[in-house]
Amino acid sequence: MKSFKHLLGIALFTMITGTAYGCDLKSKESQNTALVTKSIIHKPAKQYVKIALLLDTSNSMDGLINQAKAQLWDIVNEFTHAKCGNESRPSLQIALYEYGNDNLSSNEGYIRQVINFSSDLDEISEKLFSLTTNGGEEYCGEVIQTSLKQLDWGKSADDLKMIFIAGNEPFTQGKLNYKDATSNAREKDVIVNTIFCGNYEQGISTSWKNGATLTGGEYMAIDHNRQVVHxxxxxxxxxxxxxxxxxxxxxxxxxxxxxxxxxxxxxxxxxxxxxxxxxxxxxxxxxxxxxxxxxxxxxxxxxxxxxxxxxxxxxxxxxxxxxxxxxxxxxxxxxxxxxxxxxxxxxxxxxxxxxxxxxxxQKEETGELENALLSAIKAQASKKNYKWD
Structure with a gap:
């Protein structure tokens, strides 16, 4: 038996590279499952579902955070049964950012990466439960841009890459124009979905809908203070x-x-x-x-x-x-x-x-955030040739 450090390196490498094959949309490759030539097995490239949650943690957002804590498992369970066009299973990675909190650095735009892309579900849950609220400035364009720069979104056109940003202040706040951020998202093939915590029409008038439309994402308005029906x-x-x-x-x-x-x-x-x-x-x-x-x-x-x-x-x-x-x-x-x-x-x-x-x-809808997340995920996943069994 050798050193534990060596094992840890192997294990970390295993986690980072993923555990399942995903959606290969290239028609030629999707027809081939595994080719054996001279004892070498060729399999489709590993593909991923990458989701970044950008949550407003200002004073009024306690309800949103509570819904996110509960709905993390709905996202995971949704992708448990997801299949790609080649019948393989995608790997799921989730990242988390908070923004608009006075406890965060003003030099960083009141933005903090809580966790990088990860498939460690216990770690993601722990980070969600660590979030607290405090008043602040909410800069939507800047937090989108920060997540695009800091996270490794990959270059595969077959990966499903989504941002979900939730908050209740005008989407236009901050020095960085949200249109520039969404333009960068399009370049990386990242879909920006916006979740306005308040009145649907108010979200439209404060540019939340436009922020989603620019990348082909979905705009949703929710009552973030509504109790989740279990x-x-x-x-x-x-x-x-x-x-x-x-x-x-x-x-x-x-x-x-x-x-x-x-x-x-x-x-x-x-x-x-x-x-x-x-x-x-x-x-x-x-x-x-x-x-x-x-x-x-x-x-x-x-x-x-x-x-x-x-x-x-x-x-x-x-x-x-x-x-x-x-x-x-x-x-x-x-x-x-x-x-x-x-x-x-x-x-x-x-x-x-x-x-x-x-x-x-079920006589009424379940969690507001749950409905918003899952409806957008299903719609956008179908465009990447996903299906569910």
Whole structure:
């Protein structure tokens, strides 16, 4: 066994490069799934769904942040079932910015990158729950431009790249003209969707609709202070209990593993405190292909690369594995993987029944932000040849 640092480098590389193949719209390439020539397998280039959430965190935006905390899992669960034209699955990355908060630096335009593009769902959740509000100046054009400059949007025309900016002050505020920012977005093939927190007509008169139209995005107006309607179902308690069982299949390793395992538990608690339904949605996300933790969970790490066990020092192993041989460790991890897959399958099957129950009993719309996000995502994904199973 070698150094843990070497393993961490491998694991981080694995996460950054993604875990699934996405939408390859080039007609010639989309016809070929995998060609084997002289033992070399050629697969379509990995594609991504990249979403940047730009949230106004001024005094009046507490309701918006609360909705975002709850609806993160709706975005994840939406893309769990997404397929591209070549039948492969896209990888999802989410970035988060806050703007318009007096606690932020005026030199930076009252803008802060909260998290770069990431597929670490626990980390994204933690960052959302860390947001607080305080009055400030909201510069929409500048925060769009900042996200375009700082984030690696990639150059693939097949990636689905979207910005969602939400706020309630005129879109024209700030020194940087929003039209220049949206022009830069078009150059990068990034769609800007605007969510005005207030009256629909007021959003139009303050240029929020124009900000979206310039990139082919959607303009939406929501009541950000509206309470999210959660419909309880007979399946909720069972799914939440399965979440506890699922957590026991995660085998953390090294210092990072202990930290991440604690974070997993904390984000479970944060979701539960918001509402049982939010905890259910998070559990459904954890039961999906998009919840991968190869940087700290030995089951996921070995699934990606069995050789990682050879790189570990004994002290980096959890206590239950320290006295085991490499063969015994592999057997143990295989058993945990089988157990996890069984639980995840149960979660997904119960969620189908849960969704059917909600569809039958839902008398009013659910979260305002949820509707805005998912309707725009579906519309824009269809243009990139996405479909859902």
């Amino acid at each position: 419909i309880e179902t007979p399946y909720d308690d069972v799914i939440i209990k399965l979440n506890s069982q699922l957590n026991k299949t995660y085998i953390s390793y090294g210092a990072l593993g202990r930290e991440k395992k604690a974070k997993q538990s904390m984000q479970d608690s944060n979701a539960q405190e918001m509402a049982a339904a939010v905890a259910v949605k998070r559990t459904v996300s954890k039961g999906s292909r998009l919840y991968k933790n190869s940087t700290w969970d030995l089951v996921d790490a070995v699934e990606d690369n069995e050789e990682v066990l050879e790189e570990l020092e004994v002290e980096d192993l959890p206590s239950e594995l320290k006295e085991k041989s490499e063969g015994e460790i592999k057997k143990y991890l295989k058993e945990k993987k089988t157990e996890r897959e069984k639980i995840q399958k149960q979660i997904q099957e119960l969620n189908k029944k849960r969704e059917a129950f909600i569809a039958k009993n």
